[in-house]
Amino acid sequence: MMFPYYLQGDDEVHGEFPFTLKIHHLDTHIPAHVHQFIEFTYVIQGSGVEIIDGVSKELVPGTFSLLFPHQVHEIGIEPGEELFLYVGAIGLKAFFGGDTLFDLHRLLRGAEFDSNTTYRLDEETAAEVKRLFEQMYAEYQEEQPWNREMFIAKLVQVFVLFNRFRQRHLAPDDANLKAVALSKGMREIISYVYLHFKEDITLEMLAKKFNYSVSYISATFKQLAGENYYSILERIRIAHACNLLVSTSLKITDVAYEAGFKSYSTFARVFQSRMNMSPTMYRKNKGIAL
Known part of the structure; x- marks a missing residue:
């Protein structure tokens, strides 16, 4: 399935369950674009380069990216190379919904203004995140009782792991300033x-x-x-x-x-x-x- 040049977003992102998760196979350059939703990606196989607001980051297995509506990004693929990655979307209503159990914005507060939102996860974190994505993908594809709840629960686990990794790589003063600002x-x-x-x-x-x-x-x-x-x-x-x-x-x-x-x-x-x-x-x- 080729990644389109522009993602308006699947209908689900604007519907009752505003979440999607798919596997994309890329073998050509993806021009600069943005989305009116939150996008998260995890590289499974292959290599490429992601450019977010002019900053380039290498995409290799274990790379996790979080993209917000104000971020212009593109992906470069060298001739003959391929890139396989999980691509998920969260509708803005869900992201800012304020649900007391699944408050995604509270969990990721401040990340939308980080200078870097693409991270090469360490081996242990990457293995755990990959396992969760595999389980989320299965829940998203199959019709089983409580599959939506299971999907969200595992998504929250992914973001908890990401946020812990992110916090370890932020300057302490920067992290504290952002937390204080967003709490007000x-x-x-x-x-x-x-x-x-x-x-x-x-x-x-x-x-x-x-x-x-x-x-x-x-x-x-x-x-x-x-x-x-x-x-x-x-x-x-x-x-x-x-x-x-x-x-x-x-x-x-x-x-x-x-x-x-x-x-x-x-x-x-x-x-x-x-x-x-x-x-x-x-x-x-x-x-x-x-």
Whole structure:
């Protein structure tokens, strides 16, 4: 099964059980893209290179990646090489749902703004994660009583193992700063931005809606992401525009407004700055026939 250039997401991601898990076989380059869901991958066999927001990481067996909606990523496969990996998706509603037992965002809080979300797991952790993925895949494929509950329980185990590994590789001060920031209401704000990025969501509007000061929200985004709030919002909007350019035949002016920009001129300027090419050239390079 070939990985498509753009994943709108299977219907399940937006349905009653917003989770998927599949095995993908890649043997060609996957162009830059994003998703409107959380994606996690685990390499089973083969090799490749994953580029997330311009940072390259080697993909080999035992590599685990966690990808968020604001992250533009692509996968490079050398001629003659192949890559087999588990690819899972979590709908945003499930991720931010706040379930007291399966609060996935609480478990992974802060990871969405890590400079690196691709990890080469140690041998022991990789073996345990692989075993869990095998069991999850079986539960996802078969219709058995309580298979959904078993799937989620094992998914939580995977993320616990990942989070423990991640915490061991974070600088202590960085980890503590992120934990404190996200414990002060930022999870709700981040969730809102992910889900409403097309709207005119200013810092002033967020401050009023969530009862925090503008300076607090601004400083916390800077602390978490190393960028200011409007830069993060631009990143999410441009990522969505990239999706639309390669997956639809919308006019480029319509793409600009659909991605949340108020004017085409602003969109064109920001796109050129972030992608080092015009929207027209980006669409042409990705092979869209209009």
